[in-house]
C-alpha cells in the first residue's frame with residue numbers, strides 16, 4: 619500500500635509515463651480488500667509486488683491505521699485519471715479507454731479531444747462488449763501509453779491483471795465510475 623503524499627505519487631506516475639515504464643495502479647476502497655479476502659485472484663493481484671495499491675478513500679486510511687500502517691492521505695481514482703490525462707497531453711502520449719456506456723465513451727472522447735488535444739486516443743471501447751479479452755488483444759497491438767479500464771471493482775483489475783504480463787509498457791489503472799464523471803455525464 620502506497621503510504622506517501624498524493625503529490626509525490628502523481629509525480630512518480632508522470633515519471634514512469636515519461637520513461638515508457640509499466641505500472642499497474644489499483645485504487646483500493648474497502649470493498650477491494652473484501653474482494654481480496656473472498657477471491658483468490660483479487661488477493662493475488664493486490665499482493666503482487668508489481669501492483670501499486672493506493673488508498674481510494676478514508677476507509678482504507680483509517681483501516682490501515684488500525685493495524686499500525688500510517689498512510690499520509692487518500693488518493694481518489696478520479697484524481698489519478700484526471701492527472702493521467704493531463705500528463706499524457708503534456709508528454710504527447712496515447713491513451714486507450716475501455717469501459718462505461720457508449721454515450722459516456724463518446725462524451726469522454728469529445729472532452730479529451732477538446733481539453734487534451736496532444737493526447738492521442740488510441741482507442742475507446744464501451745464496457746458492455748461481450749469479449750473484453752478480445753479488446754485487450756487489440757490493445758496489445760496498439761501499445762498505448764495509458765490504459766484506463768472502467769468496469770467497476772474488481773472486474774477492471776482482474777481483466778488488467780490477466781493480460782498485464784503481455785505488455786512491456788503502459789500505465790494501467792482501473793478507474794471505476796470516473797468516465798461517467800470526467801465526461802460530464804454524471
Ligand code: UDP
Nearest residue numbers: 717718719745746768769770771794795798
Ligand atoms: N460498467 C461497464 N460494464 C459493466 C458494468 C459496469 O462498463 O459490465 C461501467 C459502468 O458503466 C460505470 C463503471 O463501470 O461507468 C462502474 O462504475 P461504478 O461507479 O459502479 O464503479 P466503482 O467506482 O464503484 O468501482
